[in-house]
Amino acid sequence: MAKNSTTKLISTLKPVLNTLVALSISLVFFALFLLIIGASPKEVFTYMIEGSVGNWFSIQNTLLMMAPLMLVAFCTVLPAKLGMVVIGGEGALVVGGLASAVTGIALADASYALTMSGMFLSAFLAGGIWIGFVGLLKYYKGANETIVSLLMNYIAIALLNHLVEGSLRDPQSLNKPSTYHIGESKMMGDIAGTDVHYGVIIGLFFILFTYFIYHFTTFGFSVRITGGNKKAARLVGLSLGKIILITCFLAGGISGLAGMVEVTAIHGRANASLIAGFGYTGILVSFLSRHNPIAVLPVTFLFGALAASNGLIQRRCELPDATMVVLQGIIFVTIIGWEGFSGKMALQSFKKLKFNLYGSKLLADTFSNYRRSYKS
Amino acid sequence: MYKNIFYCLSVFILLVASSCGSSTSTEVAGSDSVGNLSIGFVYIGSKSDYGYNQAHSEGAAALKNLSGVTVYEEENVPETMDAQKTMESMINMDKSTLIFPTSFGYFDPHALEMAKKYPDVTFLHCGGLYDKSKHPGNVGSYFGYIDEAVYLSGIVAASTSKTKKLGYIAAKPIPQVLRNINAFALGAQSVDPSVTVTVVFTGDWFLPVKEAEAANSLADQGVDVITGHVDSPKVLIETAEKRGIYSVGYHTDQTPLAPKGFLTGAMWNWPKVYTDFVNNYKAGKSLSGLHRGGLKEGIVMLAPYGPAVSEAAKAKAEAIKAEFMSDKGHTIFKGPLVSSTGKQILKAGEELKQQDPILESMDYLVKGVNGSIPAL
Amino acid sequence: MDQNFWLILLAIIGGAIRVSTPFLFVSLGECITEKSGRINLGHEGSMIMGAMVGYGVSLFTGSAWLGILAAGxxxxxxxxxxxxxxxxxxxxxxxMGIAxxxxxxxxxxxxxxxxIKPTAPRLDDFSLAWWSSVPQITQAFRINWLFILGIILAVVLHYGFKYSRWGMIVRVAGENEEAGLALGYNVNKIRTISSALGTFLSGIGGAYLSLYxxxxxxxGLSSGQGLMAVALVIFARWKPMQCFVASLLFGGAGALGPALQGAGFSYGYYLFxxxxxILTLIIxxxxxxxxESGVAPAELEI
Incomplete structure (x- = not known):
């Protein structure tokens, strides 16, 4: 019994440890890069910490940067459970934002609660239908979901621009074409005592919600069992089509909410500012968290921290903005690539180091675990 | 093999560690020391874009020469929550008391939110949006009547053109852009009423391939002078040069890009504007309100004439320029003015002075301009 | 109107020729990669690197062709x-591709x-329309050697995949990993080489952007051409010759918006x-x- 639970603990900790190791390696690579270009790694890392978690302002900044990513990442996270790679988060965010703005304007005279729920629902529906369509094409036509969702991103952006500069435009939004404002009284507001808006809470809610769905409901069970396998799906008595459609709808819906948060917490209207590349970052969040809803939280924290400290590094170290893009690139390449080494390398290196610490049994368990997973 | 990798890694780590040790003296203090003024600049794009952002960055560079002034710059800041947090970070961490959010879209809601939160900090926004009845007193907004310089370029373009067809490549049909297109067309028509201007909207501020394609298709239509209003006119000027036709610049002086075909261009004089702002700030004057001006006030300039410009054309342009510089001024928008769809805008004898707010919401193209804008 | 029609058509043809080359190179590159059983979304990255390095090398050496080589x-x-x-x-x-x-x-x-600021030596071009003296026509048919090279490459790859030993090996790796292993080939090695060859081409595609x-x-140079390559290859059903057609179509469609506006139709330019x-999605x-499962390489998880 005890052994069983340690094994279980280790198998949960293993990916976490792996990611941490990979993260440290990527920081070493980045430090090298900084040395090559003649910058001081110490200085950069100091500002990185100061700008992300160094003080209360920075922490709030990090949290705010996390908000859209927490939601939009689900566009890739959920379909990945079925072995599908959907990269349409940007499009779902854009249509979600657009839909919530339109609803907010239409419900201008309604109560706060009604408007909010209307915007929430419309963003969820719009995003859900947008990505649901991807799932539909996947199931009925066998169309490649990665490419279809990529194309849908471009189409969503064109649609937003077209409508915002045309029929939905507020004539008062002179040099920045936008829809009408939903009204200051309808804005989402901040959590009391902070500058952090409720988008973060919505993000947290969906992290827990999806975790619950996938671990404690029949639907989640069948998704985990089938993993996109037609025959297995039939065994649990659900059609694969239904599973795909529901998953894609949920995925799109949650990322559509990212658009709603952008509109109701920040801009108050829909305009081209919604196209900020959150959707593409969301894809990486998903892969880095191994499509695990709970892991989305620490991974978005990492991204939020990078985004929040970006400015300070630019200003203090006089490095161009691209420096942080390089860092992000190095981090992703290392973490994703590390998968290919982790099993074998950890085993060899640990063996060589001949750990003789208290809890060596724990390590032994890890090894056998590694070995098993490597062989299978 | 893995042994080698590990070995390399440990060497790297040592390298980094040693470099960190050696660079302890790189302290960059916030500029809160006595009498020092810290100024923050926020750019929407890369500050070396040969266009809009570079023009502002050159203005910021001029401030760096002033004594007792520290300038912090941050580039590629999207018009999202990022913009607010960037300004706030400059205030909190760099102790900046003067902030220049240089993109039009930074104003509402981003700069306004920050201005409400930090009443002791002065925000100077580029865009000319200030409204005393609505906006806080620590905000100023500035913009130049660049249409005056564009009007002069129109005169030069029409005087040089052989086909009497001019081309204008623009990002979006917003009032600011439409005003420039119309000023260009009116300047050209003041030389020869039969001149036409064909407009191509690319849809966004930075799309090099689309801009080149637009320049080429304009050249195919027989257009022999090309100008534009995009963030970086580099591509369209180089494409025009390649096609052996003339070009007119925008934002900065682009003479080196087209030694043969560059005629002239409208450009900003931010170094002067920013130096004046900072001197006034230091003298304790309020910078709140709207700051506007054209050639006379030295906010905009005409780029040097290229070799293809005849003496007669120069004389014509200089004569009108002298009128702009005089106390009487020169009116660009005066009756009779008819839109491209045949609508009467101004009756004979009517005129709109540069300061007239109606010009800020321009939604038409004047007669002689080929192109249409989506109905507002 | 009639004249407008011809002008638009000409602008689209010209645009197709001008804009298609990077698409052609990247899609051929992706085609080689996918034929071997891998999908590489990272062509966008190698393309942008190619554009930058190609421009830099051309600037420092004075030779645009050296720039192309370096980009590859x-x-x-x-x-x-x-x-x-x-x-x-x-x-x-x-x-990994996205990373x-x-x-x-x-x-x-x-x-x-x-x-960004300096001006590097660019690639030259010449006009295919020796038979015409109309400037619009000679301009529309101005092409660059890379365009020709791309066509030749498409033909070579078409026959190469079909008949050459190398082509067969790549296809075996893409169709059936076990068969490849059974025949004594190192499938991973084949895929790595194909992948490197593929991005060699996308690097050149990037240099075309910066040097021509x-x-x-x-x-702002690359606006997703590298990402679209993956769609183009599906569009072309993994056939190199059809990659060429697809690239021309894509280039032409991209030129539609500016060409229509040049002739005076500017409504709905975002949609154009x-x-x-939209076209790719429909196709x-x-x-x-x-x-249908016979077209895509079977080892490709797509």
Missing amino acids: CIGSLFGLFHGWICGKKGVNDIA LIMLGTGLAFFFGKSL YPGSWNE NATPY IITSSSKK
Whole structure:
């Protein structure tokens, strides 16, 4: 019994440890890069910490940067459970934002609660239908979901621009074409005592919600069992089509909410500012968290921290903005690539180091675990 | 093999560690020391874009020469929550008391939110949006009547053109852009009423391939002078040069890009504007309100004439320029003015002075301009 | 109206020729990669790197062709890395592709800052329309040697995949990993080489952007051409000759918006600009079929 639970603990900790190791390696690579270009790694890392978690302002900044990513990442996270790679988060965010703005304007005279729920629902529906369509094409036509969702991103952006500069435009939004404002009284507001808006809470809610769905409901069970396998799906008595459609709808819906948060917490209207590349970052969040809803939280924290400290590094170290893009690139390449080494390398290196610490049994368990997973 | 990798890694780590040790003296203090003024600049794009952002960055560079002034710059800041947090970070961490959010879209809601939160900090926004009845007193907004310089370029373009067809490549049909297109067309028509201007909207501020394609298709239509209003006119000027036709610049002086075909261009004089702002700030004057001006006030300039410009054309342009510089001024928008769809805008004898707010919401193209804008 | 029609048509043909070359190179590159059984979304990254390095080398050496070569080499480094690392168990090729886009973009923007201002020697062009003296026609048919090279490459690859030994090996790796192993080939090695070859081409595609059309290095240069390559290959049903047709179509569709406006139709330019994507989506929808499985390389998880 005890052994069983340690094994279980280790198998949960293993990916976490792996990611941490990979993260440290990527920081070493980045430090090298900084040395090559003649910058001081110490200085950069100091500002990185100061700008992300160094003080209360920075922490709030990090949290705010996390908000859209927490939601939009689900566009890739959920379909990945079925072995599908959907990269349409940007499009779902854009249509979600657009839909919530339109609803907010239409419900201008309604109560706060009604408007909010209307915007929430419309963003969820719009995003859900947008990505649901991807799932539909996947199931009925066998169309490649990665490419279809990529194309849908471009189409969503064109649609937003077209409508915002045309029929939905507020004539008062002179040099920045936008829809009408939903009204200051309808804005989402901040959590009391902070500058952090409720988008973060919505993000947290969906992290827990999806975790619950996938671990404690029949639907989640069948998704985990089938993993996109037609025959297995039939065994649990659900059609694969239904599973795909529901998953894609949920995925799109949650990322559509990212658009709603952008509109109701920040801009108050829909305009081209919604196209900020959150959707593409969301894809990486998903892969880095191994499509695990709970892991989305620490991974978005990492991204939020990078985004929040970006400015300070630019200003203090006089490095161009691209420096942080390089860092992000190095981090992703290392973490994703590390998968290919982790099993074998950890085993060899640990063996060589001949750990003789208290809890060596724990390590032994890890090894056998590694070995098993490597062989299978 | 893995042994080698590990070995390399440990060497790297040592390298980094040693470099960190050696660079302890790189302290960059916030500029809160006595009498020092810290100024923050926020750019929407890369500050070396040969266009809009570079023009502002050159203005910021001029401030760096002033004594007792520290300038912090941050580039590629999207018009999202990022913009607010960037300004706030400059205030909190760099102790900046003067902030220049240089993109039009930074104003509402981003700069306004920050201005409400930090009443002791002065925000100077580029865009000319200030409204005393609505906006806080620590905000100023500035913009130049660049249409005056564009009007002069129109005169030069029409005087040089052989086909009497001019081309204008623009990002979006917003009032600011439409005003420039119309000023260009009116300047050209003041030389020869039969001149036409064909407009191509690319849809966004930075799309090099689309801009080149637009320049080429304009050249195919027989257009022999090309100008534009995009963030970086580099591509369209180089494409025009390649096609052996003339070009007119925008934002900065682009003479080196087209030694043969560059005629002239409208450009900003931010170094002067920013130096004046900072001197006034230091003298304790309020910078709140709207700051506007054209050639006379030295906010905009005409780029040097290229070799293809005849003496007669120069004389014509200089004569009108002298009128702009005089106390009487020169009116660009005066009756009779008819839109491209045949609508009467101004009756004979009517005129709109540069300061007239109606010009800020321009939604038409004047007669002689080929192109249409989506109905507002 | 009639004259307008011809002008628009000509502008679209000209645009197709000008805009298609990077699409052609990248899609051929992706085609080679996918034929071997891997998908590399990172062509966008190698393309942007290629554009930057090509421009830089051309600036410092004075030879645009050396720039092209350097661009190909830097591109193939990315492919080599992608091919090698994705051969490890547990490394997802799509995720790695996206990560490499970010890395490539970051490095290119970082080292490219000082290249935005200077003017490097560009590639020359010549007109195919010797038979015409109408300037619009001679202009529309101005082409660059890379365009010709791309066509030749498409033909070579078409026959190469079909008849050459090398082509068969690649196809075996893409169709059936076990068969490849049984025949004694190192499937991983084949895929790595194919991947490197593929990104060599996308590096050249990037250099075309910076050294010929639009012909200067800046940070907005590539607007997703590399990502679209993956769609193009599906569009072309993994056939090199059809990659050429698809690229021309894509280039032409991209030229539609500006050409229509040049002739005075400017309503709905966002939608016109989105035509390439809508077109591809329609083609993917109509051409996909659950039953059809013979076209895509079987080892490709797509």
